[in-house]
Amino acid sequence: MIKLLDNAFANLSPDEVLNSIERFGFQCDGRLLALNSYENRVYRVGLADGQSLVAKFYRPHRWTDDAILEEHQFTEELADLEIPVVAPMNVDGQTLLKTEAHRIALFINRGGRAPDLESDEHLEQLGRFMGRIHRVSQSGVFAFRPTLDSNSFGYEPREFILQNGFIPADLVDAYTSLTEQLLKEVALCYERAGEVRMIRTHGDCHPSNILWTDDGPHIVDFDDARMAPAVQDLWMFLAGDRADQTVALDAVLAGYTEFCDFDARELHLIEALRTLRLIHYFGWLAKRWDDPAFKLAFPWFNTQRCWEDHILSLREQAAVLHEEPLVWYG
Structure with missing residues (x-):
């Protein structure tokens, strides 16, 4: 069946x-x-x-x-x-x-375009939008949906990739040691943040899931909704270098805090969550690689060059994890 x-x-x-x-x-x-x-x-x-x-x-x-x-x-x-x-x-x-x-x-069927992440007006409105959602989120919990954590988004996809022979032989040692160190660094980020609150989140709130119209944004595709820190629904709106991200963070949180408090300790989690997303994304592709639709949509995946570039991205992320978290001036 x-x-x-x-x-x-x-x-x-x-x-x-x-x-x-x-x-x-x-x-x-x-x-x-x-x-x-x-x-x-x-x-x-x-x-x-x-x-x-x-x-x-x-x-x-x-x-x-x-x-x-x-x-x-x-x-x-x-x-x-x-x-x-x-x-x-x-x-x-x-x-x-x-x-x-x-x-x-x-x-x-709703139409719309992606938000302009270089617009302070758009970012502040996105913040208000997410603040309204999270105010509701905090009134309940998911009983049947998972929590975003290092096991489900880090260790499990890492082990799937390693155990199923996706990594080329000459890159196995590099990937193994690098991801092991990254996940230790992620754990340290969580330690620095302390005991942050888990709430119901959209879970995959990237700009493509925001449809912008003249009346403002609306959000689609809650398929990845899960328990997570509030910042999981905010950090993907922060684009550019550190200076750009700091400006964007201030705009997002200016709108967000009109409706919902924000725990600044969660800023320690932004790069940790980005790291987990990088590891999880390649694990997701690997787990779906027997689906013909994935081979058509992602022809670049599971090549020597693909894994070399992925390891390079992870090394770059390792350097970012050692930087101080973004500062919120609100």
């Missing part, structure tokens, strides 16, 4: 997508566009009335039903408070829709 579901996901056809949507009472007009998503299969689907919706077909076995519903409930909680997030559509009382082979969520 598991193999059947995996095959159904890997071989999901346009006809099956459209037929699945129509089973839930929608009339499709044949327009179908695969969107930039690899963990799940996500499509923009045209409807007969000229409108369109976004359909997400969940990757089997990644999340339990309870974990998916917890994500949905969180976004619905935010939407009910008029916080501009894109929550799943409710179809006959359900947000997690099922066919024999697939679990599906439908969303209103």
Whole structure:
């Protein structure tokens, strides 16, 4: 049964997508566009009335039903408070829709562009946006979704890469020793931060998950929502060198603290979280490498040059981990 579901996901056809949507009472007009998503299969689907919706077909076995519903409930909680997030559509009382082979969520199709991370106005507005979300986040916890930590984002992907022979033989020692040292440095960053609060976060709040319109931003794709420090939803808005990041941090937190307090000790975690993201990203690609969609989308991965560049990036990150954290002048 598991193999059947995996095959159904890997071989999901346009006809099956459209037929699945129509089973839930929608009339499709044949327009179908695969969107930039690899963990799940996500499509923009045209409807007969000229409108369109976004359909997400969940990757089997990644999340339990309870974990998916917890994500949905969180976004619905935010939407009910008029916080501009894109929550799943409710179809006959359900947000997690099922066919024999697939679990599906439908969303209103929202357009927009990426935020301008060089604009203080955009950064401050993003801060207000995240402050409103985190004010709600703190009122509850995830029971079925994981916590972002060094095990899940560091040690586990590292071991998967090493145990499954992804690293070229001449680079194994370098990768092994470097990642071991990096994870020790990450632990020291957490020690310096002290006991910071874990809250419900978006978890993957990079600019591509922010859709900016003339009315301001709205956020999409809570698929990676998890318990994490608040700064996990903020640090990816900080671009450029240290001076640029300091200016951006001040703008983001100026907006954020209008709605939610910020614990400055979490600034010790920014580079630690960036390090974990670098390690986790390559582990994620490795774990999905048997999916044909990944080989098409990431042809550069798992080459000699790829691993050489990755090790170079990790070495550069090792140097940054020894620097003093960013300073917030607010």
